[in-house]
Amino acid sequence: MRSGTCGTPSESEPYPPVAIVWLPRLAIARLRRLYSCLPVAMAAMVCLNPQQSGADAPPRQLYHLSELPVLRQTVCHQRSSYDRSGGGDDGYSGTYSAIRSEGAGSVIFEEEGPGCIYRIWSSSPDGRIKVYFDGETRPTIDMPWRDMFAGEKAPFTAPFVANLLGGYVSYVPMRFAESCKIVIHGAPVRFYQITYHTGALDDLGLTVPPESESWEEPEWYEPDDYYPMDDEGAPFSPEAEPWEQEPARIVLPTDSPRTFSPDMTHWEETEWERAAEVWRGGGLAMSVPAAEAITRESSVAPGETVCLVDIADGGMIHALDLELKSDSEHIGREAVLRMYWDGQASPSVVAPVGDFFLSGFGQRMAPALPLGRMGDTYYCRLPMPFEAGARIELTNESQTPIDRLWWRVQWEVELPPVRPMGRLHACWRREAPTRDGEDFTILAVRGAGHFVGCSLTMQGLEGGGLGFLEGDEKVYVDGASEAVDLHGTGTDHYFNGGGYFGSAASTALYGCTLLDEAGSRCAAYRLHVTDTVPFTSGIRVTIEHGDQSQYRADYASVAYWYQDEACAAASPLPSVAARLPGASGVRRPPDAMPAEALLPPVAQSGIRWQVRDHAELGAPVQGRCLLVECGGIGSFITQQFRVPLRGRYRFAAVLGRGPSFGVASVAIDGTLIGPPFDAYAPHPAPPTTVQFGVVPLSAGPHQVTLRAAGRNERAQGLSIGIDSFVLREAHDFVDEYLVLGPFPLHEPRDMDRDFGPEAALDMPRCLPGAGGDEGWEPMATDERGYLDLAANLRPRTNVVAYALCHVHSPVERDALLLLGSDDRVKLWLNGLLVHKSMALRSASPDKDKIRVHVRQGWNAVLVKVGQTTGGWGLYVRMDDPEGVYQYSARSVDESGWR
Numbered sequence: 001m002r003s004g005t006c007g008t009p010s011e012s013e014p015y016p017p018v019a020i021v022w023l024p025r026l027a028i029a030r031l032r033r034l035y036s037c038l039p040v041a042m043a044a045m046v047c048l049n050p051q052q053s054g055a056d057a058p059p060r061q062l063y064h065l066s067e068l069p070v071l072r073q074t075v076c077h078q079r080s081s082y083d084r085s086g087g088g089d090d091g092y093s094g095t096y097s098a099i100r101s102e103g104a105g106s107v108i109f110e111e112e113g114p115g116c117i118y119r120i121w122s123s124s125p126d127g128r129i130k131v132y133f134d135g136e137t138r139p140t141i142d143m144p145w146r147d148m149f150a151g152e153k154a155p156f157t158a159p160f161v162a163n164l165l166g167g168y169v170s171y172v173p174m175r176f177a178e179s180c181k182i183v184i185h186g187a188p189v190r191f192y193q194i195t196y197h198t199g200a201l202d203d204l205g206l207t208v209p210p211e212s213e214s215w216e217e218p219e220w221y222e223p224d225d226y227y228p229m230d231d232e233g234a235p236f237s238p239e240a241e242p243w244e245q246e247p248a249r250i251v252l253p254t255d256s257p258r259t260f261s262p263d264m265t266h267w268e269e270t271e272w273e274r275a276a277e278v279w280r281g282g283g284l285a286m287s288v289p290a291a292e293a294i295t296r297e298s299s300v301a302p303g304e305t306v307c308l309v310d311i312a313d314g315g316m317i318h319a320l321d322l323e324l325k326s327d328s329e330h331i332g333r334e335a336v337l338r339m340y341w342d343g344q345a346s347p348s349v350v351a352p353v354g355d356f357f358l359s360g361f362g363q364r365m366a367p368a369l370p371l372g373r374m375g376d377t378y379y380c381r382l383p384m385p386f387e388a389g390a391r392i393e394l395t396n397e398s399q400t401p402i403d404r405l406w407w408r409v410q411w412e413v414e415l416p417p418v419r420p421m422g423r424l425h426a427c428w429r430r431e432a433p434t435r436d437g438e439d440f441t442i443l444a445v446r447g448a449g450h451f452v453g454c455s456l457t458m459q460g461l462e463g464g465g466l467g468f469l470e471g472d473e474k475v476y477v478d479g480a481s482e483a484v485d486l487h488g489t490g491t492d493h494y495f496n497g498g499g500y501f502g503s504a505a506s507t508a509l510y511g512c513t514l515l516d517e518a519g520s521r522c523a524a525y526r527l528h529v530t531d532t533v534p535f536t537s538g539i540r541v542t543i544e545h546g547d548q549s550q551y552r553a554d555y556a557s558v559a560y561w562y563q564d565e566a567c568a569a570a571s572p573l574p575s576v577a578a579r580l581p582g583a584s585g586v587r588r589p590p591d592a593m594p595a596e597a598l599l600p601p602v603a604q605s606g607i608r609w610q611v612r613d614h615a616e617l618g619a620p621v622q623g624r625c626l627l628v629e630c631g632g633i634g635s636f637i638t639q640q641f642r643v644p645l646r647g648r649y650r651f652a653a654v655l656g657r658g659p660s661f662g663v664a665s666v667a668i669d670g671t672l673i674g675p676p677f678d679a680y681a682p683h684p685a686p687p688t689t690v691q692f693g694v695v696p697l698s699a700g701p702h703q704v705t706l707r708a709a710g711r712n713e714r715a716q717g718l719s720i721g722i723d724s725f726v727l728r729e730a731h732d733f734v735d736e737y738l739v740l741g742p743f744p745l746h747e748p749r750d751m752d753r754d755f756g757p758e759a760a761l762d763m764p765r766c767l768p769g770a771g772g773d774e775g776w777e778p779m780a781t782d783e784r785g786y787l788d789l790a791a792n793l794r795p796r797t798n799v800v801a802y803a804l805c806h807v808h809s810p811v812e813r814d815a816l817l818l819l820g821s822d823d824r825v826k827l828w829l830n831g832l833l834v835h836k837s838m839a840l841r842s843a844s845p846d847k848d849k850i851r852v853h854v855r856q857g858w859n860a861v862l863v864k865v866g867q868t869t870g871g872w873g874l875y876v877r878m879d880d881p882e883g884v885y886q887y888s889a890r891s892v893d894e895s896g897w898r
Helices: 025-047 145-149 266-281 748-752
Strands: 018-022 075-080 100-102 105-112 115-122 128-133 141-144 161-164 167-170 174-176 179-185 192-198 249-253 292-300 305-311 315-326 335-341 349-352 371-374 377-380 384-386 390-396 402-412 423-431 440-446 449-460 473-477 510-516 521-527 533-535 538-543 553-563 608-613 624-629 636-643 647-657 663-668 671-678 685-697 700-710 720-729 736-744 777-780 799-809 813-822 825-829 832-837 848-854 857-867 873-878 886-888
Touching (some): 128 145, 141 145, 145 167, 174 179, 305 315, 335 384, 384 423, 390 402, 423 440, 440 449, 440 553, 449 538, 473 533, 647 663, 647 671, 663 685, 671 685, 685 720, 748 857, 799 873, 813 825, 813 832, 825 848, 857 873
Antiparallel strands (some): 100 105, 105 179, 128 141, 128 179, 161 167, 292 402, 315 402, 335 349, 449 521, 449 533, 449 553, 473 538, 510 521, 608 624, 624 720, 736 799, 799 857, 799 886, 825 857
């Protein structure tokens, strides 16, 4: 092992690098009795926490958030495969994916030190990676590149490495004192990003502190602290008298070694374990060193401002938690958070509450480490230092009262004795629509500080699809006119994903919290805890919407940064009306047949029909529908569709809802199927998918008839709004679910941990489709009725996910629910836990037979499925010899829940 690197004990170098401290001869007598405590002393010696010099040293930076505000002297860089010509070839052809060829390999990174690599990302890590430090001729790291992200080889272990959201990422810090080179062998290099810092060793936390800083002679020496050795490095003899000994030296651990090694000291292993525990526990569970705390609760009238905390002296706020209860659908955009530091008249933090806590679309699950949302609780663990006072306020700018505002603030009254700290800043920006050919600006500010991340909500305005995710991020530091040093390869790549994410998931530092391709909607976040971006005179952070910023979209962001002094947030907050979220696309199943594509319809005489935009009818969604204005009860309209193969099919319709819509019934080839659907709603609402039932159909053309079957007493008319029809081959199993997750499952008892939906399942605002469906993704089963979670979710090892479906019963009755799962499972019916199995098994239909009591109408079935390794999924169905039950991912009952 080379000198100066960390390593595990070996014959040639039994202990970590040491600092030598000479003791006076008179101290030897006190040390003699330590000889019998060698094992304990040695263990304690390597566990000592070395005093840091300058910045917090890796791996403490991964979890020790209290030093995040410390102003940096380092420089952040990123090496990536972005298209240097300004086009969109950011790795497809590999043209810009290597610095040069070297023998049979491709050099993708080369830097003269000192420095530290904080992040490595790729969407296609093929071949073998070799990493050379400090001019060595043999690589310190030599492995298949994908193995770096598999989580099986220390220190590249979960949760610091992951294959999630279509991307492979490592947050394992790799420091180097003189140089670093990365070479890929055996496969073409395509998309990649490497984020790193350069600067003085002191600022990177890579130095060994001098003895005068790391050691003071104690008055008394305890066996658990030090281990005596003679001048030759051998233990003292217990028989020898103190005055016969030579002056003693004590072996002490020093600061982290300068250059990365996969072999870790005991101290480093302890730090990794601490960091992993914090990442897995999440920000809401993070302990904070707070000496003061307040907990309050209040209501907030429209237009009212509540002061959450007002501190006159200096200190640091470590934790802020909030809970809001309001009937306003958009309270997350209407309630505003403001923070003032050091007596400044202008707030340094100004943002809507939802967006600040990574929940711009109202997502209930955004569990990042520094801040986020878990269910009803918003939390922030970003340190907030101040010297001359702090004040945090929340203003209700909606027209609806906040019935309950609960909050807790925790802080310490003195700043820790470290280098100068910046003040936390955050600002919200929005462009609706984005400007053609101009990148969206996330942050533009003058001064000195460091950027620590952002959240971004994106809504396409030109139909479905996620093409805007082709846009690159660009960061301009200290007046640079080009972003050559911090230029990415795609929006999903910046957020550590790939392939347009593929699903929603959250981690400690990054995540995609909402993904709706049909509705052209996406929300994501990334927090720069280790890979901060320091600046001395200013910074501008932008992102393209499409590879040439050509997609017309609605973008809203929150930027987070620390600055050397408190100042006004970079952008003023617009009015409430300018903040409300725009319309998303209709949630159509992927195999839906748009009604407008089945024209021309055959209508009863006197009926009017026309193709209209949902937005023209007041619904907060994009897309077109067939609006049928019925003259009276019994009026109908008929359209034709084709069936490819003979079989039994489930028939559903995506129908509009609003104050002028009536009760609609459906018939196939003249035969009525399913109960009528009451489409009345007090306000225009997004269309909903209504399951009407199962019908046998032959191959060829068939007719569907929608008829005005009645009228809600509160309805203003008898109209029918038809967005689309859905025809899907039927089997006995539930064939579509809403899925939430995955979440970490480190041990069996995590099956009893509520990751959000369990306690809130039977509450209307937490049911999918009723204002709480963000984070839930629709997922269909295969042709057997098997919900294959392993094929659709990442990661798929040591995780757990929720699957939600609804069962309609024509009457209240006792019933038998049949379940098969791979692996562990818990099942709730209408919010009541009715089944739990901790068996590790493969899924087979009807493995568990559960006696349940279903109510008349729709019944919510929530299944929690744990996964260790191998297959992962479930089967669900009712014992249904009469064929009376209907299944749907969503439901509608008499209270209007969906």
